[in-house]
Amino acid sequence: MASPLLIPDSAEQLLIAEDRKELLRFTTAGSVDDGKSTLIGRLLYDSKNVYLDQLESVTKASEGRNAGPIDFSLLTDGLRAEREQGITIDVAYRYFSTPKRKFIIADTPGHEQFTRNMVTGASTAELAIVLVDARKGLLPQSRRHAFISALLGIKRIVIAVNKMDLVGYSEEVFRQVELDFGKFLAQFEDLQPYFLPISALLGDNVVARSEQMPWFTGRSLFEHLESVPATDRAAGAPFRFPVQRVIRPDLDYRGYAGQIASGSLRPGDRVVVLPSGRASRIKSIVTFDGEKAEAQSPESVTLLLEDEIDIARGDLIARAGETIEVARSIEATLVWMSEEPLDLRKRYRLKHNTRLEWAEVKKLHHRININTLEHEPAHRLEMNEIGFIHLEVPRALYFDPYKRNRTTGAFVLIDPFSNSTVAAGMIAGVAKPAFEERASLRPVRIEERAARLKHRGAIVQLGSREGLADRLERSLFDRGFTVVRFRQWAPEWKQALLDAGLLVVVNDSALPACAIETAGSRVDFDESAALPANEVAAAQLIGDALEKAGVFVADPELAESEGI
């Protein structure tokens, strides 16, 4: 087959072309028999990116297998177990280039149990190729692949209807898939699908346009890959710079090293540092190759600021005046990747940007059925399942929703015991206040109140002695106690106020008796032990009585330090 590729005929021509060469990362998904490995082998072979010795080694291995003279899938199935079983078991990365572009393929297996691989491959891709077997039409697995691509934020998706040679290159078959799949894809916002009929085995519409399908006038797969925009990075995206490392060659120099997650900046730009909220300006953008007048995502640079601010790894530098979400409680879509299911009682390590935090999944709102996309109630999340969760961290995260930013909106969870990566998360936003969800059903006990208030409930009745009541209220208040004042009193309130653990000072002239009442005691100041007329002495006496009744709870820290 004629190749449309231009091979430069001199090194100079080649090196000039290199200066303009872009990079496009894409992922491929398909099921065991969709011919995905064959398609990739074909891309590598037809774009002349396969070396002779690799070809000889797979031609040797092709003998005895049933896939034509050269089994292209052998170019990609790298591990022995895969070659023996004829399946692909892990994400593999492939590379090829044309004079216009360099391509990185994340080649992912399509079996249901390997959702985690598909998610991994899609996480770094800007485009996805979903393979459909023309003989079988739209199957649940194709929908799954499209859903996962969309979930991971891929906007450009190629639906390659493969094995067209086996259906007589029928336009009708192709249009039916286009119609069925088109309806399904319509539910994803911003998704730009491109449908095309191919034969990976025979090369139709892979590199060159097929002569067998004159009814199809669109671009071949290759032409499409070379012409779609290579990146979604919007020029006006907010500037985000997670600090990776502080570079300090000497005491006077503090450079903040990192990779720009989004946006661009110039020296002089006003920035704000999170979490401190301190503001400054960019003094210079430093690189090994000299200072830069401007830097953009995803460059790795070192920033110097005008002001001396305490900044550490894990902090984030943003442009002043641009908003960013800050929250300890977030909601996220979680893809579970471990054989051990999600444990709501366990703490996990969360890696977000350059930060590592402890995290607790507080609630699993629902599970997403990847075949029907329906939300199902769930109490567990197992390997290859996708759930929507509420997660909490002890110190606030600064992030953007994943839909807006695929770097600052992503995180992974790591099991603190096995150290393996167990989940991939995409932040939806700040969690709504989950008041009732956090409430424990246990009643609040008197001891719990006493521990917080530092005193138990007591009611001090002072009859008509208003001045004494004022003095007592002030002195209890100044000692940090929670004291309330009543000038009218009804005896039926007593129990509720004692249970509430409050210090109550009552001066109701309709009730002349003076007394102190607590949950387990009562002291009457009657004729035999009347309160002194002197207010200072009377207040002292009441204080002593409260102390004696055990109303004041000793500060546990103070008690410890005194060795009690």
Next chain:
Amino acid sequence: MPTLNHLRLLEAESIHILREVASECQRPVLLYSIGKDSSVLVRLCQKAFYPGPIPFPLLHIDTSYKFREMIKFRDQFTASIGVKLIVHTNRAALDDGATPYAWGTQRCCGALKTQALLDGLRAGAYDAAIGGARRDEERSRAKERVFSFRDSRGQWNPRNQRPELWSLYNSRIEPGEHLRVFPLSNWTELDVWQYIHAEKIPIVPLYFAKVRQMLVTGDSLIPVEQPFVTMGPGQELKWVKCRMRSLGCSPCTGAIYSDADTVPKIIEELFGMRRSERQNRIIDHDTDGSMELKKQEGYF
């Protein structure tokens, strides 16, 4: 702003990876092989930590059978950029007579490379070994993670690798375990050469074509540097214009016929070339899938 070309994107990613290892691991070390990929890696390290120094040492596993020009380049290059170099050799195996001729290539590599590397890492208590391996080199490497976990015996389990998403690398390990980190994972051989050209990175002169004395058998050119490399039946000693496409031990690294004596000429040659760069490495062809087996055992 102009869009960044693919080399700048690869560079940015590699620098990010190097800063992550240096920040998250306790005792990283850079495995320095003297080859072109190592030269690129060292330049990326200089860029990642500029204007500070490279915050970890370089470790060279010396089999004692490397080309003399490699050792000379190593010593000059590392001294010129002021980085700490540690050299580790499996002396015991050499004393027992380890040569690819006496022991066979598999056993010789096992002792002088794999075992020496594991011993060297243990001796320095390193928890992360940064290497210049690329995924396009060999089929089993296509599935290698950027942060690749090795158990307490230094072994790789390809069926139980940690998922690796976005640019969020998992560096968590227990004492005794270690990580291999590959900042050049997404580079191809062509990218490496283009970067060497764009950045004017110094490389060992063996990569450039020159008239050299070789043991010639058909297409195979074997350098004669070691006394135990002697002429076999059907071989003849000839002066030929040739260069090394990759650098290993001199008895096991064949040269290729070439006139390419500059980096652009090498790139041009590469474009016309239809053989992958490891093809002149005798050790890879022992058995089908032999690189995968070596890696499982701890080979780099």
